[in-house]
Amino acid sequence: MKNKLPAFPYIVWMVAFIVVPLFLVVYFAFTSEEGGFTLDNLVKISQYTPIFVKSINLAIIATLICFVLAYPIAYILSRSTERYQRTMILLVMLPMWMNFLLRTYGWMTLLENEGLINKFLGLLHIGPFQMINTAGAVVLGMVYNYLPFMILPLYSVMAKIDQSMIEAAQDLGCNAVKVIIKVLMPLSLPGIITGVTMVFVPSVSTFVISRMLGGGQNMLIGDLIEQQFIGSTYNPYVGSAMSLILMVIMLVIMGIMSSFDDDEMEGLVI
Amino acid sequence: MSEKLLDLKNITLSYDGEKILDRINLYVRDKEFITLLGPSGCGKTTTLRIIGGFAFPDEGDVFFEGKRINDLPAYKRPINTVFQRYALFPHLNVYDNVAFGLKVKKLDKKEIDKRVRQMLVLVNLKGFEKRRVSKLSGGQQQRVAIARALVNHPKILLLDEPLGALDLKLRKEMQLELKNIQQQLGITFIYVTHDQEEALTMSDTIVVMKDGEIQQIGTPQDVYNEPKNAFVADFIGESNIFDATMICDGRVEINGVEFDCVDNGFGKDSSVDVVIRPEDIDILPAGASDLTGTVKSVIFKGVHYEITVVCNGLEWLIQTTRSAEEGSEVSLSFTPDNVHVMKRIFEGFSSKIKGRVTAENEVSFLGVTFTREGLSLPEDTEVLLTIPPKSIEVVSEDHSDLIVYLESMVYKGAYNEMIVWAKDEEEEYRSLLVHSMNDEQIATDIGIKFRFDDIMIAPAELPGQKGAEREE
Numbered sequence: 001m002k003n004k005l006p007a008f009p010y011i012v013w014m015v016a017f018i019v020v021p022l023f024l025v026v027y028f029a030f031t032s033e034e035g036g037f038t039l040d041n042l043v044k045i046s047q048y049t050p051i052f053v054k055s056i057n058l059a060i061i062a063t064l065i066c067f068v069l070a071y072p073i074a075y076i077l078s079r080s081t082e083r084y085q086r087t088m089i090l091l092v093m094l095p096m097w098m099n100f101l102l103r104t105y106g107w108m109t110l111l112e113n114e115g116l117i118n119k120f121l122g123l124l125h126i127g128p129f130q131m132i133n134t135a136g137a138v139v140l141g142m143v144y145n146y147l148p149f150m151i152l153p154l155y156s157v158m159a160k161i162d163q164s165m166i167e168a169a170q171d172l173g174c175n176a177v178k179v180i181i182k183v184l185m186p187l188s189l190p191g192i193i194t195g196v197t198m199v200f201v202p203s204v205s206t207f208v209i210s211r212m213l214g215g216g217q218n219m220l221i222g223d224l225i226e227q228q229f230i231g232s233t234y235n236p237y238v239g240s241a242m243s244l245i246l247m248v249i250m251l252v253i254m255g256i257m258s259s260f261d262d263d264e265m266e267g268l269v270i
Numbered sequence: 271m272s273e274k275l276l277d278l279k280n281i282t283l284s285y286d287g288e289k290i291l292d293r294i295n296l297y298v299r300d301k302e303f304i305t306l307l308g309p310s311g312c313g314k315t316t317t318l319r320i321i322g323g324f325a326f327p328d329e330g331d332v333f334f335e336g337k338r339i340n341d342l343p344a345y346k347r348p349i350n351t352v353f354q355r356y357a358l359f360p361h362l363n364v365y366d367n368v369a370f371g372l373k374v375k376k377l378d379k380k381e382i383d384k385r386v387r388q389m390l391v392l393v394n395l396k397g398f399e400k401r402r403v404s405k406l407s408g409g410q411q412q413r414v415a416i417a418r419a420l421v422n423h424p425k426i427l428l429l430d431e432p433l434g435a436l437d438l439k440l441r442k443e444m445q446l447e448l449k450n451i452q453q454q455l456g457i458t459f460i461y462v463t464h465d466q467e468e469a470l471t472m473s474d475t476i477v478v479m480k481d482g483e484i485q486q487i488g489t490p491q492d493v494y495n496e497p498k499n500a501f502v503a504d505f506i507g508e509s510n511i512f513d514a515t516m517i518c519d520g521r522v523e524i525n526g527v528e529f530d531c532v533d534n535g536f537g538k539d540s541s542v543d544v545v546i547r548p549e550d551i552d553i554l555p556a557g558a559s560d561l562t563g564t565v566k567s568v569i570f571k572g573v574h575y576e577i578t579v580v581c582n583g584l585e586w587l588i589q590t591t592r593s594a595e596e597g598s599e600v601s602l603s604f605t606p607d608n609v610h611v612m613k614r615i616f617e618g619f620s621s622k623i624k625g626r627v628t629a630e631n632e633v634s635f636l637g638v639t640f641t642r643e644g645l646s647l648p649e650d651t652e653v654l655l656t657i658p659p660k661s662i663e664v665v666s667e668d669h670s671d672l673i674v675y676l677e678s679m680v681y682k683g684a685y686n687e688m689i690v691w692a693k694d695e696e697e698e699y700r701s702l703l704v705h706s707m708n709d710e711q712i713a714t715d716i717g718i719k720f721r722f723d724d725i726m727i728a729p730a731e732l733p734g735q736k737g738a739e740r741e742e
Contacts, residue, residue, distance in 0.1 A: 172371035
């Protein structure tokens with residue numbers, strides 16, 4: 001098909017709402033309040049380095065936990081009967097149909113000092129524990145909200161792996177652990193990369209989860225950027241610079257990730 | 271040959287309440303090329319999976335070199351498999367696929383390299399080391415799969431229809447190559463196929479299977495020349511199979527004509543099946559033998575002609591280098607040792623089924639009810655019904671009296687002899703004999719319709735009569 005006309009509406013959309021805003025972000029990042037070119041905005045960000053490090057750390061931890069939880073379940077799902085698969089996928093997606101804010105509020109009432117969990121533990125004469133407003137609560141919120149985005153791509157790749165691949169590995173002397181390392185992992189790599197991307201990217205830039213579950217002590221990049229635009233420290237120039245840096249960080253990380261996924265994998269679909 | 275390398279004892283396996291394997295007993299000798307042969311669904315692949323450690327029997331034992339290995343997982347068995355669709359690892363190249371098993375066993379790098387390269391030479395894939403497996407042709411993938419299994423020096427190599435995806439010419443080449451490799455390496459091969467020619471070409475021993483049961487075990491010559499029953503005769507090569515009656519030892523009657531044979535021990539006047547291979551029949555000028563008929567069709571097959579002759583109401587298939595004119599009269603001749611008498615799978619020539627008188631002049635059997643005027647039996651009497659095979663008609667399922675499972679079908683010269691299974695009130699399978707001109711797919715459900723007037727009814731207590739049950 002040489003006819004590119006049907007792509008036209010999207011191209012207009014893309015230019016208007018993706019390309020132009022992107023240029024604006026870059027423009028503002030290098031512009032001073034007086035309107036001249038400057039690198040000050042980028043230099044100013046260096047004072048926020050701990051927040052950047054913390055954001056990336058928490059996002060990596062959340063991604064790892066999601067992966068560890070999702071990988072076995074995705075495998076088990078892909079090997080079970082079709083009916084069971086459909087039901088389970090529905091259950092995995094079910095929380096996503098609930099409003100994101102509501103889900104996170106739910107965790108607030110559970111984790112609060114006077115919340116349900118502490119009340120229950122109180123009955124057993126344990127605690128109370130400080131759970132809300134900790135880094136742990138933020139990670140929990142990320143894992144809870146983004147876990148389906150890890151399970152689904154892993155599952156869809158694994159469902160395509162023929163059972164005979166696993167049997168062939170066993171046949172050639174692999175025990176369960178070696179089957180996973182030598183065959184299952186390499187064959188499910190595209191799913192792993194998609195899953196990691198889909199959990200890491202929203203986790204590293206979230207501000208709702210950290211605001212609601214992390215309190216004031218657990219500010220992340222997302223919160224910082226938000227403050228530059230509607231918060232007390234109004235400064236869209238610095239905000240744009242922060243967004244730009246975050247974008248570059250993500251691009252670098254995704255680049256590293258997908259370098260694992262070179263052309264070796266194209267034979268997967270046979 | 272040496273002692274038993276592998277021994278399967280009473281292997282039974284059910285899946286979803288359906289028996290896949292029913293008391294399989296089979297041993298395999300060292301360095302033997304043994305083939306499991308049968309139509310799809312006969313349990314041959316399941317047997318292979320049990321040997322490989324991918325399926326586990328409900329009952330029975332698997333012995334390897336005298337040790338019970340029922341619970342030994344696949345990765346610990348000295349057995350390797352060539353899978354049906356090769357199951358090569360797409361993320362590895364040819365070399366790494368072949369080296370996979372040796373790397374898992376953490377062999378010395380130099381040793382791995384030596385063995386992999388030797389094996390690639392053996393399967394004619396030298397120079398393909400760095401190729402991606404997805405870029406190979408079917409035949410080449412096949413060779414990689416064989417090399418990947420053989421490089422581990424297994425005691426037994428299992429091959430699950432390995433040539434199924436190849437075209438005819440390549441398949442023939444690979445058959446010979448596989449046989450060569452087997453003899454060269456002296457490894458026991460257990461081969462699964464539904465292709466009888468392949469089995470005859472390659473095997474030392476053929477195991478013919480049907481419905482999870484072994485029908486016959488023997489050398490290719492045994493299985494071809496002395497088939498145990500009509501199923502084996504029909505499955506292995508083309509053949510003339512007829513209903514017959516044993517007059518006495520050495521004398522058999524086919525459709526009213528008597529012939530000499532060399533078989534005995536079937537009992538006087540017993541019903542049997544007879545098989546005569548088409549290449550064992552010769553065509554003579556009309557009148558030269560007792561068996562004269564009309565040529566129905568002549569097909570040139572290259573080396574021979576395939577001629578169909580209608581004699582004494584039956585179609586006879588003949589393969590001969592001599593041609594004949596269509597429509598002309600010819601006589602057929604064969605020697606007594608070419609007449610192979612076999613035990614019938616279905617005892618007798620008519621189905622005998624238990625029924626019950628449910629009301630006045632009304633009889634019910636297998637959930638089917640019919641009326642018979644003048645039946646002077648009291649209600650609730652048990653009766654024995656004799657149902658001639660010609661009184662059953664194969665019809666589409668929505669016009670049928672009963673839906674049954676078509677268990678086997680063999681052409682008997684004038685009709686297809688079908689054995690079908692129907693469930694009775696106690697959920698037990700009863701078999702019925704059907705003669706039909708229809709060709710149906712075996713192992714599927716078909717509809718049948720009875721001509722009730724032809725069914726004979728007798729009180730069940732008559733001595734000497736026996737309900738037709740499936741032969742165990």
